[in-house]
Amino acid sequence: MTLDTVKHASDTPDVEQPWAELGLKRDEYDRIREILGRRPTGAELAMYSVMWSEHCSYKSSKVHLKQFGEKAPESDALLVGIGENAGVVDVGQGYAVTFKVESHNHPSYIEPYQGAATGIGGIVRDILAMGARPVAVMDPLRFGAPDHPDTKRVLPGVVAGIGGYGNCLGLPNIGGEVVFDPCYQGNPLVNALCVGVMRHEDIHLAKASGTGNKVVLYGARTGGDGIGGVSVLASETFDETGPAKRPAVQVGDPFQEKLLIECTLEIFKEKLVVGIQDLGGAGLSCATSELASAGSGGMRVDLDTVPLRDSTLSPEEILMSESQERMCAIVEPDKVDRFLEICEKWDVIATVIGEVTDGDRLEIYWHGEQIVDVPPRTVAHEGPVYHRPYARPEWQDALQADDANKLPRPESGEELREQVLRLVGSPNQASKAWITDQYDRYVLGNTVLAQPEDSGMIRIDEETGLGVAVATDGNGRYAKLDPYTGAQLALAESYRNVATTGAKPLAVTDCLNFGSPEDPGAMWQFAEACRGLADACQVLGTPVTGGNVSLYNQTGDTAIHPTPVVGVLGVIDDVNRRTPMAFSEEGQMIYLLGDTREELGGSAWSQVIHDHLGGMPPKVDLEREKLLAEILISASRDGMIDAAHDLSDGGLIQALTESCLKGGKGARLIVPDGLDAFVFLFSESAGRAIVSVPRSEELRFTDMCGVRGLPATRIGVVDGDAIEVQGRFSIPLTELREAHESTIPALLSDARA
Amino acid sequence: MTTRIGVVTFPGSLDDVDARRAVRLAGGEPVALWHGDKNLHQVDAVVLPGGFSYGDYLRCGAIARFSPVMETVIEQARAGMPVLGICNGFQVLCESHLLPGALTRNDHLHFVCRDQRLRVENTATAWTGDYAEGEEITVPLKNGEGGYVADERTLDELEAEGRVVFRYLDVNPNGSRRDIAGICNEAGNVVGLMPHPEHAVEALTGPTTDGLGFFTSVLKKLVATS
Amino acid sequence: MARVVVDVMLKPEILDPQGQAVQRALPRLGYQGITDVRQGKRFELELEGPVDDAALARVRQLAETFLANTVIEDFTVRVEEDEEVTTA
Amino acid sequence: MARVVVDVMLKPEILDPQGQAVQRALPRLGYQGITDVRQGKRFELELEGPVDDAALARVRQLAETFLANTVIEDFTVRVEEDEEVTTA
Numbered sequence A: 001m002t003l004d005t006v007k008h009a010s011d012t013p014d015v016e017q018p019w020a021e022l023g024l025k026r027d028e029y030d031r032i033r034e035i036l037g038r039r040p041t042g043a044e045l046a047m048y049s050v051m052w053s054e055h056c057s058y059k060s061s062k063v064h065l066k067q068f069g070e071k072a073p074e075s076d077a078l079l080v081g082i083g084e085n086a087g088v089v090d091v092g093q094g095y096a097v098t099f100k101v102e103s104h105n106h107p108s109y110i111e112p113y114q115g116a117a118t119g120i121g122g123i124v125r126d127i128l129a130m131g132a133r134p135v136a137v138m139d140p141l142r143f144g145a146p147d148h149p150d151t152k153r154v155l156p157g158v159v160a161g162i163g164g165y166g167n168c169l170g171l172p173n174i175g176g177e178v179v180f181d182p183c184y185q186g187n188p189l190v191n192a193l194c195v196g197v198m199r200h201e202d203i204h205l206a207k208a209s210g211t212g213n214k215v216v217l218y219g220a221r222t223g224g225d226g227i228g229g230v231s232v233l234a235s236e237t238f239d240e241t242g243p244a245k246r247p248a249v250q251v252g253d254p255f256q257e258k259l260l261i262e263c264t265l266e267i268f269k270e271k272l273v274v275g276i277q278d279l280g281g282a283g284l285s286c287a288t289s290e291l292a293s294a295g296s297g298g299m300r301v302d303l304d305t306v307p308l309r310d311s312t313l314s315p316e317e318i319l320m321s322e323s324q325e326r327m328c329a330i331v332e333p334d335k336v337d338r339f340l341e342i343c344e345k346w347d348v349i350a351t352v353i354g355e356v357t358d359g360d361r362l363e364i365y366w367h368g369e370q371i372v373d374v375p376p377r378t379v380a381h382e383g384p385v386y387h388r389p390y391a392r393p394e395w396q397d398a399l400q401a402d403d404a405n406k407l408p409r410p411e412s413g414e415e416l417r418e419q420v421l422r423l424v425g426s427p428n429q430a431s432k433a434w435i436t437d438q439y440d441r442y443v444l445g446n447t448v449l450a451q452p453e454d455s456g457m458i459r460i461d462e463e464t465g466l467g468v469a470v471a472t473d474g475n476g477r478y479a480k481l482d483p484y485t486g487a488q489l490a491l492a493e494s495y496r497n498v499a500t501t502g503a504k505p506l507a508v509t510d511c512l513n514f515g516s517p518e519d520p521g522a523m524w525q526f527a528e529a530c531r532g533l534a535d536a537c538q539v540l541g542t543p544v545t546g547g548n549v550s551l552y553n554q555t556g557d558t559a560i561h562p563t564p565v566v567g568v569l570g571v572i573d574d575v576n577r578r579t580p581m582a583f584s585e586e587g588q589m590i591y592l593l594g595d596t597r598e599e600l601g602g603s604a605w606s607q608v609i610h611d612h613l614g615g616m617p618p619k620v621d622l623e624r625e626k627l628l629a630e631i632l633i634s635a636s637r638d639g640m641i642d643a644a645h646d647l648s649d650g651g652l653i654q655a656l657t658e659s660c661l662k663g664g665k666g667a668r669l670i671v672p673d674g675l676d677a678f679v680f681l682f683s684e685s686a687g688r689a690i691v692s693v694p695r696s697e698e699l700r701f702t703d704m705c706g707v708r709g710l711p712a713t714r715i716g717v718v719d720g721d722a723i724e725v726q727g728r729f730s731i732p733l734t735e736l737r738e739a740h741e742s743t744i745p746a747l748l749s750d751a752r753a
Numbered sequence B: 001m002t003t004r005i006g007v008v009t010f011p012g013s014l015d016d017v018d019a020r021r022a023v024r025l026a027g028g029e030p031v032a033l034w035h036g037d038k039n040l041h042q043v044d045a046v047v048l049p050g051g052f053s054y055g056d057y058l059r060c061g062a063i064a065r066f067s068p069v070m071e072t073v074i075e076q077a078r079a080g081m082p083v084l085g086i087c088n089g090f091q092v093l094c095e096s097h098l099l100p101g102a103l104t105r106n107d108h109l110h111f112v113c114r115d116q117r118l119r120v121e122n123t124a125t126a127w128t129g130d131y132a133e134g135e136e137i138t139v140p141l142k143n144g145e146g147g148y149v150a151d152e153r154t155l156d157e158l159e160a161e162g163r164v165v166f167r168y169l170d171v172n173p174n175g176s177r178r179d180i181a182g183i184c185n186e187a188g189n190v191v192g193l194m195p196h197p198e199h200a201v202e203a204l205t206g207p208t209t210d211g212l213g214f215f216t217s218v219l220k221k222l223v224a225t226s
Numbered sequence C, D: 001m002a003r004v005v006v007d008v009m010l011k012p013e014i015l016d017p018q019g020q021a022v023q024r025a026l027p028r029l030g031y032q033g034i035t036d037v038r039q040g041k042r043f044e045l046e047l048e049g050p051v052d053d054a055a056l057a058r059v060r061q062l063a064e065t066f067l068a069n070t071v072i073e074d075f076t077v078r079v080e081e082d083e084e085v086t087t088a
């Protein structure tokens, strides 16, 4: 086959090109021809097709994501906002923190272990590329029905992959989510979050400037894995019976990544790079075009110098390859030697593959012949933008009218008791220890809080005790009932989780998991969720710093529940002041903060007891969330509370059960005046938390709540070895523990590791 | 003069920083040792930390055993220098034949991270002098291949000579023979165990501070013998 | 009783970190002349009945659906033979 | 270029949890008549030169000191042959 050079392309304008097979639309292909003034070469076509895929270009979502910038609240904390590999937040004392959540949904369905493992690998490199040392990971997960045979294939593989990669990298896993719902059956969601820490002056950006500076590719050799993975895996619906476009799955090598991390940090320390970019989706196509596009000049790359694992790869394949564990750095010529030396120390292969030019083109050569000559911005940043039609689905009204508050309720104490046990033992509410015990939470020795706490907390500075807390939340059931409110509830819960542990929420990252953007109903859900999240961020004062969109999560016409997953990062001046969730002191008073209304739409109770989804989700009151957060933070700082736990799905009884089991202490409760026992126990009203208050602090605490106008109701006392709701029922902790802790092991015990 | 305790970093070591912190909190001077450097830089004792040296792809510890630093560590260990192998370090010690037996895939096949109760069975080693005989401690355990195996004769020998230093209590988390969590060599200067004492040295970040005793023990021992 | 062996190896185009780790270590151990190492899995199955075509077909199916992940792995099924060189 | 295969299996007296897990899963998958499953490792080494006795002796030594841990594992070294049944 002759090499399709730029010259050859100019000379043969009429050659048929497989643009459709590469996922391009006719008008997109025409636009490429217009940009170049000729037909693209094969290599150019490969680059454009992968970079203009939904996954890389955000072509359907862009117009909605814009709001996160436009409505962003003023924040002194934001050092780097949306648009970079990850946002960067100032946490004081000269430290900056970067964090981001990303999806690896489709690959994890096809090959659960490697899909999930490389999901962790990818997000960690994003964080590393900002100049930060990765310090923790989290993993929000969604699976199909718990008893479905395919869940037994997907879940253990995903969990082993996340653990296998993260544990081997030496990053503590400090939290996440596990949710089961039949809607995720063919479309599990595997989202991965990473947090990194650096000094302000160490922030690095992905741009190539300085004519004559060298482009260095370092890390693993490039192989044939994941070729077209991005466009095929992330953008198209996965269909087992479809055309045999079997994707080459990427295999991760966490050891190589560990070396890459240590090597890169040493390179940063010696200030050897001008710009840096990780190689993720779209591999070299993405890294070179993004670096060049963000920089001041052009770039020339000699593609034949790229170290290969498979010598038969064509230049197009090298450009598309998604081999893992690679990075691309821009280095001043006189620093190249030292750069290579450090790589050698860490046994990391590093190669100069090109340089920054004073032109404005990205030029790629193959054995001296030019095969790419493009304006980099048109590849990386000026891809197509779609204003997809969207419309509220016809079924939405009927769904909302199907009010969960009308479902039959338990009447007797005996019935209440039985439903409590069913709730806390249901797969979504049950202990996830079977999963999280496969993750190392201790490594690095700075984990102050980890699962099952409300948020994970990491110490940043051993001397001062400065730390950060991160939580992730999302409730697809709420979002299905009302995507605008659902997205806000996800944010509110995550924000509340951070504040519950005593940290001040500062910034947001999000992973928006939705169905096909070509379906106006799914597109409406997406638009509404974005609008809801942007509006709520504005009120809470927490800007969105970055995130990820995953579309096409559907099988045939059936989409997943719209699932915005929201991560919130908070800061705490002294981690010694953190508030854990466990009730551990007998005799302490239990207070319920916030208002409890009759809100059962989308609730865990409606799902577990009635297999029902309908009505409206709980109301959002963001001012109340702010007040609650302020109280929880003050109370932690001033030592007024010993434990706190936020209320979310499952309501009060779920939270109380968790706090009691964690501390190994029981509780005696009295149903507050004016509340029905059922509503008290099961309602999922937002903006609430329970706290345990030492008697010596009770007055001070209730005064504070009173003065600031936060309802605080004394609901009971930490006592005994049962949860007793006076006059209604009592359940020994042993029985609760059995219900809560045996469910997941029983479901998965016969699954293969 | 403070006592210098070396902590080896292999490519893929993960708990080296924690081990150095533990040495520091115990009052010693941590010294970072590099796998490619044979020189032990005048340390008085060595810790082989946890992690996945060289990715642990072949067998845990199998490649690390052949690193330059191990040549000297093996030599010094035979000459009596205190050496502690934690988790991956324990695996390296077994692969190096400084300790008998081997560590195999957990019987339940999963990586497991939990707070583990142990009984200290031997307080005569270089690393356990500060514990009471039979003392029960809780430290984190985290491994995928922590099942201790050896043939019956070796196991009997270990028992007879009091070289089972730690035993798992409550649950055997990985299928180890005879609930063995850690052992020592005949001289008692080389100790290996799967659980992680270096993760239990601060109340804030560990389940307990029960692990500090390893490091204070060796410091005392070294001062006494110097 | 007969033994059937299923060998499962990563497809050639798939990265094999395990094999690479071994290969990288060889020079240090003093081994030259080994140009590539791949590491895979070997399953030894003891079959109750005769190893006829039907039995082998079933083992092949087992390998395809369970022992190997054919997205990334190839497999081979064969009846155990005597080895040329054996050491224990 | 020639291929030498090293098979490494746990010694019979050592518990093989991986093999057992496979075996336990078989009935659920509808497979009867498999009485035992053992899982081990297979290494494929590509040798540069001829596979003569000297070369094999070196591979055996490599297997003994490195590829297998003879405290718990047995190994077999052989020159690759054609398989009877192959599927990919």
Ligand SMILES: Nc1ncnc2c1ncn2[C@@H]1O[C@H](COP(=O)(O)OP(=O)(O)O)[C@@H](O)[C@H]1O
Pocket: A138, A139, A140, A141, A173, A174, A175, A176, A177, A178, A432, A435, A436, A450, A451, A452, A453, A454, A455, A472, A473, A497, A646, A648, A649
């Ligand atoms: N996949 C997971 N990985 C790590 N931690 C998890 C995972 N799933 C759940 N967790 C942790 O378990 C705890 C309970 O989860 P969840 O009930 O979703 O918390 P909440 O409702 O407070 O957000 C949290 O600490 C959460 O971080």
Ligand SMILES: [Mg+2]
Pocket: A453, A454, A497, A645, A646, A647, A648
């Ligand atoms: Mg919570």
